[in-house]
Amino acid sequence: MDIQNNVNNVTGTGGSVATPTAGNGEGDVSAMFTRLLVAQVKNQDPLAPMEANQFVTQFAQMSQVEAMRTLANLSAATARTQESMLVVTLGSQVGSQVRVRSEKVELGDAGVKGGFKLESSASEVGVILTDGGGTEYKVSLGAKQAGDVDFNIDPAEHGLPPGNYTLRVVADSGEKPPVELDGNLQSVRLGTDGRVILTIAGIGDAAAADITRFLGRSNQQRTYSETASPQSLPISKRFQS
The missing domain is CATH 2.60.40.4070 (Immunoglobulin-like)
Structure with missing residues (x-):
């Protein structure tokens, strides 16, 4: 049996292992892992087949890698959001x-x-x-x-x-x-x-x-609403208790 040809047929390369295209990196890795696993199953030695726990281990490893990459991306996105919110929050303190x-x-x-x-x-x-x-x-x-x-x-x-x-x-x-x-x-x-x-x-x-x-x-930096006279304030401000 020509194992290399069978692997090529499963992965769809025709002669070499396909290089994942730019895009969803997690999806590319998952798809490649699945194709290689299918090729491994298809070309295993019939007299010494892989045990079920080996498949489970490989699937678990794939899931862990994807989970870690997803968590890293979420953490980075959360950090960027927090930094942006911090700019807005601290921006209100300019002049303090x-x-x-x-x-x-x-x-x-x-x-x-x-x-x-x-x-x-x-x-x-x-x-x-x-x-x-x-x-x-x-x-x-x-x-x-x-x-x-x-x-x-x-x-x-x-x-x-x-x-x-x-x-x-x-x-x-x-x-x-x-x-x-x-x-x-x-x-x-x-x-x-x-x-x-x-x-x-x-x-x-x-x-x-x-x-x-x-x-x-400081007192010199009081806001307009704090320093303006009642007559100069909008009507909605004049009668606030």
């Missing part, structure tokens, strides 16, 4: 003050606000700012208790020239907590890799996962 994990800041005339968390009390805590040339400026915060610590650094008061700085916190206890900085959320967009990217004034780009707190809008 946020606190974000970051060690880099661009100083101008305005001060830099932020915070960190101490696991234990320290008698001396400081924030060290390093400029692009490697010059370090230390701002002493004094003794601090364990817990959340906020700071507000005035560049003029501490002789900090405008520019880009890297921040780190030091304590005499040896603790080096990560720094969180405050800034205005300016824009939200999707990157080329599908991840959400936030642009924060004075800080730059950050990931959505880096946001630790939403601080709300």
Whole structure:
């Protein structure tokens, strides 16, 4: 018996195994697996046929592969949908003050606000700012208790020239907590890799996962409905309780 010819007849190649065409990859794999399995059954040794459990095992393997590929596709689609929804959700927060994990800041005339968390009390805590040339400026915060610590650094008061700085916190206890900085959320967009990217004034780009707190809008950024007089509001707004 010419096994190769029989396999070719079953797979419909006439001389070589058909290459799956582009399209539904899962369907192509399933169809090819089925054709090869039929060819295997048709050309098995009559004196030593395959056992039933071997067929069941092969079918189970095919089902597992298809299920895993389907799950992977669904997971990818779900992730894309969630990222898109996150852009819409965070987009409504543009103009708000946020606190974000970051060690880099661009100083101008305005001060830099932020915070960190101490696991234990320290008698001396400081924030060290390093400029692009490697010059370090230390701002002493004094003794601090364990817990959340906020700071507000005035560049003029501490002789900090405008520019880009890297921040780190030091304590005499040896603790080096990560720094969180405050800034205005300016824009939200999707990157080329599908991840959400936030642009924060004075800080730059950050990931959505880096946001630790939403601080709300300042009084100068109140919405129209909050600042407009009753006479300038639509009638439907004037009489709302």
